[in-house]
Amino acid sequence: MDENxxxxxxxxxxxxxxxxxxxxxxxxxxxxxxxxxxxEALPASGWWHKLGFDFNFKPALVxxxxxVVCGLLSAGVLTSVVGTPNQxxxxxxxxxxxxxxxxxxxxxxxxxEAVPSSTDPVFAAxxxxxxxxxxxxxxxxxNK
Amino acid sequence: xxxxxxxxxxxxxxxxxxQASTPTPLLSEDLxxxxxxxxxxxxxxxxxxxxxxxxxYATVYHMTANHEDANDLAQETFIKAxxxxxxxxxxxxxxxxxxxxxxxxxxxxxxxxKNKLHLSLNDLDLNAENDPDMVALVSDRTPRRDIALTxxxxxxxxxxxxxxxxxxxxxxxxxxxxxSHEEIGKIMDCNVGTVRSRLFYARQxxxxxxxxxxx
Numbered sequence: 001m002d003e004n005x006x007x008x009x010x011x012x013x014x015x016x017x018x019x020x021x022x023x024x025x026x027x028x029x030x031x032x033x034x035x036x037x038x039x040e041a042l043p044a045s046g047w048w049h050k051l052g053f054d055f056n057f058k059p060a061l062v063x064x065x066x067x068v069v070c071g072l073l074s075a076g077v078l079t080s081v082v083g084t085p086n087q088x089x090x091x092x093x094x095x096x097x098x099x100x101x102x103x104x105x106x107x108x109x110x111x112x113e114a115v116p117s118s119t120d121p122v123f124a125a126x127x128x129x130x131x132x133x134x135x136x137x138x139x140x141x142x143n144k
Numbered sequence: 145x146x147x148x149x150x151x152x153x154x155x156x157x158x159x160x161x162x163q164a165s166t167p168t169p170l171l172s173e174d175l176x177x178x179x180x181x182x183x184x185x186x187x188x189x190x191x192x193x194x195x196x197x198x199x200x201y202a203t204v205y206h207m208t209a210n211h212e213d214a215n216d217l218a219q220e221t222f223i224k225a226x227x228x229x230x231x232x233x234x235x236x237x238x239x240x241x242x243x244x245x246x247x248x249x250x251x252x253x254x255x256x257x258k259n260k261l262h263l264s265l266n267d268l269d270l271n272a273e274n275d276p277d278m279v280a281l282v283s284d285r286t287p288r289r290d291i292a293l294t295x296x297x298x299x300x301x302x303x304x305x306x307x308x309x310x311x312x313x314x315x316x317x318x319x320x321x322x323x324s325h326e327e328i329g330k331i332m333d334c335n336v337g338t339v340r341s342r343l344f345y346a347r348q349x350x351x352x353x354x355x356x357x358x359x
Contacts, residue, residue: 005347007358010277011300012319012350015206017272018265018297024215025201029193032222033186039223 174238182229189229193222196239199321200246206316207250207309209301210264217253221246236330243331247313254309263301268293296357303353311346318343 174195180188200221205214225242232241272293304312310332317323317331318339325339332339351358 005351008347008351008354009319011296011354011358012315013275013277014268014272014293014297014300015316015320017269017275018205018267019269020198020201020205020211020266025197028197028201028219029190032193032219032226033190035219035223036186036189036226039227 171237175234178229178232178234178238181226182232189226192238192242196242197222200242203243203246203316203321204250205266206304206320207254207312209305210262211266212264213253217249218246221249224249240327240330244333247331251309251313263298263305265297265301268297299354299357303350306353307346307349311342311349314339314342315346315350319347 174192177188177192181192197218201214201218204217204221205211208214208217221242225245228245232238304315307315313332314328317328318325323331325336325343328339329336
């Protein structure tokens with residue numbers, strides 16, 4: 001192993017011969033100065049730049065528009081799901097007697113006219129309690 | 145017959161460009177130009193740019209191995225330096241200060257690009273074929289004697305890109321541009337020992353990557 005890295009250093013010297021295209025540096029400094037002059041000619045930046053909030057507003061506006069559109073869509077979907085306000089609640093909750101002694105037998109329960117239809121709305125009609133399913137305590141009596 | 149082989153037939157001793165031994169900048173001249181540039185004299189700043197443009201471009205170019213990127217970054221370096229000129233107190237030389245801006249810009253650029261770098265190499269100066277060191281690289285002392293200098297240039301740049309940014313920088317500043325360890329320490333804001341150890345590691349890595357092309 002070459003501990004002095006003579007070969008590597010000799011090889012690296014090859015990079016000194018990699019030169020920019022002819023004439024490249026002739027206009028380089030004038031281009032830099034022209035860009036500086038162009039930057040100085042731009043109107044003064046807004047107050048947000050002075051406060052350090054140097055960002056592009058365009059993506060922010062697009063993002064805000066997206067949020068508004070999503071909000072409107074969500075509101076439309078929720079309104080259509082909720083239905084007519086103040087509609088009486090008819091759901092899975094059966095009108096069963098609270099007293100366990102008066103409860104009808106299980107078989108009778110299954111054939112009762114009070115069994116809800118699958119098309120009955122499950123949720124409450126108001127906007128604020130739409131996700132709370134109402135339930136009442138039930139008890140079953142089994143005949144021996 | 146390749147140019148390299150032609151060079152073997154007609155050896156004409158040419159040494160590597162003076163880029164290797166960076167001339168000591170005239171600090172008083174720089175300070176005067178900086179003073180005038182701070183007052184808005186763009187002609188004075190253009191003089192500063194003209195003085196350091198080749199060295200800054202070369203540093204960035206050897207780091208990126210891409211002419212277009214080096215052009216953009218070198219221009220941005222001088223623009224940034226102009227806008228930050230008010231903060232330049234003269235604690236270090238303008239030359240060290242502008243180098244530091246170039247190095248930071250280039251390292252940030254390389255971090256953003258990560259592995260998306262692609263080579264866009266400048267042509268080799270024709271004098272390369274007359275340099276005895278370069279001739280030796282493609283002569284019968286090299287295991288790959290059929291290799292041309294341009295191919296060697298590509299392999300070397302590809303190997304350089306395998307190094308981390310700081311290791312590539314140390315090799316560029318020392319072995320390509322000829323800066324001293326002390327100067328590199330000032331530019332990279334680290335001590336000379338760190339520069340030496342980074343240089344050792346970088347050369348070791350390059351030696352391993354390029355073993356097929358070394359004696």
